[in-house]
Amino acid sequence: MIPEIGHFALILALSLAICQGVLPLLGAHRGDVAMMGVARPAAIGQFVFVGIAFACLTWSFVQSDFSVLYVANHSQLALPTVYKISAVWGAHEGSLLLWVLLLALWTVLVGRYSSELPVAFSARVLGVLGLLSVGFLLFTLLTSNPFERLIPAAADGADLNPLLQDPGLAIHPPLLYVGYVGFSVAFAFAIAAMLSGNLDQKWARWTRPWTTWAWLFLTVGIALGSWWAYYELGWGGWWFWDPVENASFMPWLAGTALIHSLAVTEKRGLFKSWTLLLAIAAFSLSLLGTFLVRSGILVSVHAFAVDPERGLFILAFLGIVIGGALALYAWRAPGLDSEAGFRATSRETFLLLNNVLLIIATALILGGTLAPLFIELFTGAKISVGPPYFEVAFAIPMLPLVLLMGVGMHSAWRSQDLGPLMKRLKIPAIIAVVLGISIPLFVYGRASVLLVVGVFAAVWIMATSLIQPIRSWRRSPGAAAITRGVLGMSIAHFGVGMFVLGVSVVSAFSVESDRSLVVGDQVSVAGYDFELRSLQNVDGPNYRAIEGEIDVRRNGEFVTQLRPQKRTYLVQQSPMTEAGIDAGWNRDLFVALGDPLGNNAWSIRMQYKPLIRLIWLGAFVMALGGIVAASDRRYRLTAKAKQPSEAISGEPA
Amino acid sequence: MKPRQQRMLAVGLAALGIIIATALALRAFQESMMFFVEISEVQKGNYPEDRNFRVGGLVVDGSVRREAGELEVKFDLTDLDSQLTVAYNGILPDLFREGQGIIAHGRLNNDRIFVADEVLAKHDENYMPPEVAESLANHAAAQDAVLDAEKAQK
Numbered sequence: 001m002i003p004e005i006g007h008f009a010l011i012l013a014l015s016l017a018i019c020q021g022v023l024p025l026l027g028a029h030r031g032d033v034a035m036m037g038v039a040r041p042a043a044i045g046q047f048v049f050v051g052i053a054f055a056c057l058t059w060s061f062v063q064s065d066f067s068v069l070y071v072a073n074h075s076q077l078a079l080p081t082v083y084k085i086s087a088v089w090g091a092h093e094g095s096l097l098l099w100v101l102l103l104a105l106w107t108v109l110v111g112r113y114s115s116e117l118p119v120a121f122s123a124r125v126l127g128v129l130g131l132l133s134v135g136f137l138l139f140t141l142l143t144s145n146p147f148e149r150l151i152p153a154a155a156d157g158a159d160l161n162p163l164l165q166d167p168g169l170a171i172h173p174p175l176l177y178v179g180y181v182g183f184s185v186a187f188a189f190a191i192a193a194m195l196s197g198n199l200d201q202k203w204a205r206w207t208r209p210w211t212t213w214a215w216l217f218l219t220v221g222i223a224l225g226s227w228w229a230y231y232e233l234g235w236g237g238w239w240f241w242d243p244v245e246n247a248s249f250m251p252w253l254a255g256t257a258l259i260h261s262l263a264v265t266e267k268r269g270l271f272k273s274w275t276l277l278l279a280i281a282a283f284s285l286s287l288l289g290t291f292l293v294r295s296g297i298l299v300s301v302h303a304f305a306v307d308p309e310r311g312l313f314i315l316a317f318l319g320i321v322i323g324g325a326l327a328l329y330a331w332r333a334p335g336l337d338s339e340a341g342f343r344a345t346s347r348e349t350f351l352l353l354n355n356v357l358l359i360i361a362t363a364l365i366l367g368g369t370l371a372p373l374f375i376e377l378f379t380g381a382k383i384s385v386g387p388p389y390f391e392v393a394f395a396i397p398m399l400p401l402v403l404l405m406g407v408g409m410h411s412a413w414r415s416q417d418l419g420p421l422m423k424r425l426k427i428p429a430i431i432a433v434v435l436g437i438s439i440p441l442f443v444y445g446r447a448s449v450l451l452v453v454g455v456f457a458a459v460w461i462m463a464t465s466l467i468q469p470i471r472s473w474r475r476s477p478g479a480a481a482i483t484r485g486v487l488g489m490s491i492a493h494f495g496v497g498m499f500v501l502g503v504s505v506v507s508a509f510s511v512e513s514d515r516s517l518v519v520g521d522q523v524s525v526a527g528y529d530f531e532l533r534s535l536q537n538v539d540g541p542n543y544r545a546i547e548g549e550i551d552v553r554r555n556g557e558f559v560t561q562l563r564p565q566k567r568t569y570l571v572q573q574s575p576m577t578e579a580g581i582d583a584g585w586n587r588d589l590f591v592a593l594g595d596p597l598g599n600n601a602w603s604i605r606m607q608y609k610p611l612i613r614l615i616w617l618g619a620f621v622m623a624l625g626g627i628v629a630a631s632d633r634r635y636r637l638t639a640k641a642k643q644p645s646e647a648i649s650g651e652p653a
Numbered sequence: 654m655k656p657r658q659q660r661m662l663a664v665g666l667a668a669l670g671i672i673i674a675t676a677l678a679l680r681a682f683q684e685s686m687m688f689f690v691e692i693s694e695v696q697k698g699n700y701p702e703d704r705n706f707r708v709g710g711l712v713v714d715g716s717v718r719r720e721a722g723e724l725e726v727k728f729d730l731t732d733l734d735s736q737l738t739v740a741y742n743g744i745l746p747d748l749f750r751e752g753q754g755i756i757a758h759g760r761l762n763n764d765r766i767f768v769a770d771e772v773l774a775k776h777d778e779n780y781m782p783p784e785v786a787e788s789l790a791n792h793a794a795a796q797d798a799v800l801d802a803e804k805a806q807k
Contacts, residue, residue: 360674371682383688385682385687386758389681392681393682516722518722574747
């Protein structure tokens with residue numbers, strides 16, 4: 001009964017989504033206030049019904065209702081309740097439902113906080129979001145119904161994939177999806193602006209906080225995914241350039257470009273059509289990401305589903321959304337741009353370069369991700385593109401980007417004289433050169449060109465990010481404090497610096513060693529002595545495991561004890577490696593059990609990973625910067641609105 | 654410099670940067686591109702000699718062997734038509750097991766043994782890498798096994 005209620009609620013949600021998608025757009029076109037008024041109640045109703053459907057599915061999981069096919073395939077009686085709940089989005093059907101739920105949630109929030117927007121404009125935004133929702137609800141109901149019954153019911157479920165039985169993966173997909181789906185708001189704002197033909201600086205100011213929120217959730221989602229891969233896939237890598245990872249990274253890059261381009265559009269009214277194009281691109285890449293993950297078209301470790309019917313639906317949906325948006329763009333965008341000028345050295349120039357470089361990075365990654373598909377299509381040869389390509393392709397645009405970042409942050413709008421700029425940046429530059437050479441040499445005892453450049457760039461960004469906060473902190477009484485916008489930018493850029501430092505040091509100084517050990521053996525890796533003390537059997541709720549006990553010493557002094565496990569999950573009979581990790585701010589020690597090799601020996605992988613925490617910490621600091629920037633007062637002031645735009649006079653952000 | 658000269662200089666530098674970047678990216682692409690070669694083709698001698706490539710197939714039952722206590726492992730891979738011996742010195746992935754479809758990266762040595770520097774087994778035990786599924790289907794000699802493989806794919 002509960003699953004049928006859920007199914008029915010989903011159908012009702014679809015009906016409401018159709019109303020929300022059609023009537024307000026029609027009403028905005030005709031100037032019919034009553035039709036436009038449908039948007040908000042329809043959005044709320046849709047959210048309620050999708051919420052009911054989601055609750056029904058969750059309930060079926062908690063109750064272990066194995067007469068529901070999806071539950072039977074992805075849960076089990078002995079599964080801990082937390083994972084029964086996270087199993088709801090553990091596979092295709094449920095994660096799609098989560099997607100729809102989040103879209104409905106974003107829509108309700110837009111409805112709630114858009115009362116200051118012109119009625120026709122907010123009706124269009126909500127209408128576009130409604131149409132997107134129609135697409136996804138149709139997809140769910142027609143190809144991926146999570147409420148499909150299994151008759152007769154199974155006695156017990158097939159269990160959740162053991163890899164997904166982990167707190168990191170319980171929260172990674174929802175956060176990632178909040179970000180993915182959040183770009184639909186920027187997309188809807190862009191479409192609404194093109195439909196109304198009215199795109200002013202206020203438009204950018206409305207769009208900015210929404211985009212920043214979506215972006216920061218995506219940032220955290222990607223970072224959590226990387227962290228999860230690091231400790232749960234068992235082998236200590238943090239990024240694999242897997243198509244699915246790229247699928248989440250490309251919208252992030254486009255979204256980052258969008259955030260910066262929006263700054264120019266808000267402050268100076270420039271780059272309007274470019275901003276629109278980026279808003280379309282960021283959301284299109286999110287959709288493409290869904291397509292890549294869900295169609296299984298690319299060889300990928302994440303490809304759970306190989307299903308051409310679904311792939312075809314998404315491809316058609318993708319074609320309609322992207323094709324429609326670009327057609328509208330071609331029709332409406334010319335004529336939007338204003339003529340205001342700017343000098344070669346000005347913040348506009350640096351933000352333009354930022355955008356160009358980010359888009360080059362996106363394009364190179366997109367090319368590498370799709371290359372196997374096209375080469376197979378045209379030549380029949382099956383190829384794969386390995387991480388070395390992506391590393392080079394990503395580093396090429398990123399290197400100038402991180403170097404220019406420090407300069408761009410401190411340039412004025414319109415025109416910046418080089419003299420004062422260089423004076424301001426002298427001290428950070430000196431610090432960066434000194435630390436760039438001495439950190440590799442004196443802390444880690446070795447330096448290469450690439451490494452020095454990496455550490456220099458990292459310190460350079462961090463130091464230049466501190467200038468404005470420090471100035472504000474030491475300002476004379478009465479002087480204006482730093483705005484949230486500038487503070488948020490400084491924090492986020494500081495996070496980029498932390499990330500760059502982490503990546504540079506990890507890739508240069510990680511030590512990894514696979515060894516065959518018997519109990520009592522001791523080996524030395526990167527100055528740490530690892531001793532295998534014992535191996536014993538331990539039992540979990542739904543698995544059995546062999547646990548190693550490994551003591552780590554440094555110069556004879558006890559550092560830590562690591563307990564890596566090799567688990568066998570009982571239902572699926574699948575083995576899983578649980579790494580033993582000792583995390584520290586300056587290094588991780590990482591041990592994973594391999595296989596029994598005979599003669600009581602086990603293969604064991606030991607790793608030393610310096611500064612790897614900075615990679616994720618840097619991403620979280622970026623997201624924190626996003627929160628600070630999005631909470632800037634000027635976004636809330638527009639709520640009471642009507643005051644004229646004080647754009648250009650404002651503090652740069 | 655006049656603004657016009659400035660602009661020309663900027664455009665020139667940008668063009669130069671793009672050319673260098675494109676060249677570097679293309680070279681990296683060529684170097685990290687790996688062909689998937691069916692095992693039967695490897696045995697016929699049709700494989701890239703001087704670079705890494707990918708092979709894939711089912712791990713033959715009972716073929717996994719190693720010296721007791723040693724890390725190095727050998728196993729046979731089959732596309733249901735021919736077989737290929739793979740040697741790997743490292744820790745095999747969790748879902749590596751006999752009968753499972755796997756992919757290996759590496760190159761062939763003079764003894765016609767495929768020396769792998771990476772072995773991939775997918776995270777989902779029911780999942781068959783598409784190249785492997787197709788390669789198996791191509792060698793329809795063993796029809797039953799193909800059906801099994803297709804079943805495994807579902």
